[in-house]
Amino acid sequence: MILAIETSCDDSCAAVLTSSGDVLSSVVGSQVIHDLYGGVVPEIAARHHLELLLPVVERALAEASIGLADLESVAVTQGPGLVGALLVGLATAKGLAAGLGIPLRAVDHLHGHVAASYLAGVPLEPPFLCLVASGGHTLIANVQEPGPNWSVVGTTIDDAAGEAFDKGARILGLGYPGGPLLEEQAKAGDPDAFDFPRAKGVAGADFSFAGLKTSLLYAVRDLGEADATARRADLAASYQAAIVDQLVERVTRAVDSTGVSVVAFGGGVAANSSARLGLTAAGIKLVVPPRKYCTDNAAMIGRASLEVQDLPHDAAFSLDAYSTATRAGR
Template sequence: MTVLGIETSCDETAASICSDGKILSSIISSQIIHSSFGGVVPEIASREHERMLNSIVSNSLSDANLKLGDLDAIAVTNGPGLAGALLTGVSFAKGLALGLNIPLIPINHLEAHIFVNFLADPTLEYPFLCLLVSGGHTQLWLINDMEIYELLGETRDDAAGEAFDKGSRILGLGYPGGPQIEKTAQYGNPNAIVFPRGLMDPDSLEFSFSGLKTSLLYFMDDFQETPDCRLPDVAASYQQAIIESLSEKLARAVEKNGVKTCVVAGGVAANSRLRLVLKNRIKNVRILFPDLEYCTDNAAMVSFLGELKFKNSEKSNLLFSVLPNLKLN
């Protein structure tokens, strides 16, 4: 079975071909135009998707040495995300599916991030824990089977990725914040400054990053570089506070649920410091990370999950709408 996946939930325009569980192509166009605004501008994102989609899909087919007539189905992200951006991708996918007379299935963006870990390790078995960390979500899930998920904890305010973006802006490092802070932090001391960690009660699996962000803001109001405390030290300490919150809660969830495997999903999963800390913190349990190219938004995860759902007899439906606030369960 050969499935075209389309992803336009935020500021990446992406298309991918998956055939029999293998990714034949994965094309991503990142909208660097947003960097000058310090964040994603929804209207601009929608326009860029509309401008790029046709060529991205064509390039994806070309890279896979396929034509439109070789497709058996299409999968497209319909939420969560920016309404206009989602609508651009869904409208394109519906028109294409209708014209080719092939099935179309909507894909939950969060679910796709989780299931891309099966590309990293096809032997992954249920149940497993998932730490889902991105710009819009920070959640702990117990994945019992496909579409059987239990939410164990989530952020009460900012997501981890959002904390990186806002922190980067405060530090004057630019957008996107995660990569900028990680790059700067590699030259700093993560123990130079003790920033607060939110909701660290022994039994809590909830997250909070708003207090950390405020603490950084106040710290930078009076900050002047000295030999003992430089900007890289601040970035490293701020990053460490985020990562320690994530690693501590995942370790607690492992202890409470007794699973044998943990996976990490979402854009923040690309952070090398997070990977190192989690591998050192989570003991006697296998921990999986997606390949770096599949951490941030991509269509490979959409085409892959689309094929899984078709093979699990999920029915095609052209009447679905975009759901900007779509939940996982």
């Protein structure tokens, strides 16, 4: 039995998995307070993790019908993310592992988003490509072996795809978190109504979303407030189509350049129906986890922990958080 803990951003998450990777429970305590500020406030996130994490751990154990004494290891997200938020998860995980006398495993958050695809319910093993498109990262990993030692085929040169959804939603006055709200708004709109840029000038499998965001800003400004509001669904649908087209084009290029045909899809943007459909319609052999394992959750951290080693006792105690992507997320 593995207890996994994830606190890299504003979700306090705990999950219980068996050592063969079956998820017995996955609990996500979301901090809705951040929508008041239009984005995550790091200090507030850390304070809320302090309040939420232990009850979330208790609920994960209860839903898995086990007690602390049944645990055999603890897995925790080490980074990248908000350091104050990560430290709450790390301290909790260290305390539990030390108190129970069981090993601790440190997991990279992006490795978690990749490993989520092992929870898709279909057989998946390397080699495969993985499009990770989340709030802070967008990259295509070429996974040749289990674990986080993938090579990066393409990455964003500016914003992440999830960030593009969030910023677009903010420009359209839809609120936070923007991805699901923009997707909802786009359902009633025409994706061909506005011709937003697809980063044609960016070669290979790299991404760029900054120009797209600016283009939406200008379109809204040129329309004026009343017309922009009246045409919000068309703007959302066209904006979403531009993001999806770019994802599809870059993944297609990555498949062509690597010869690896199976593509996993992880991170919050993988919850987007249009993105899933677009990739499938382009003939990509897509493996995508259930939506609850696309956005942040601890089940993916527990699953990733099957691919990393136990930390030696000293290293477990001195384990520190890191804020930015390491080699795994270049």
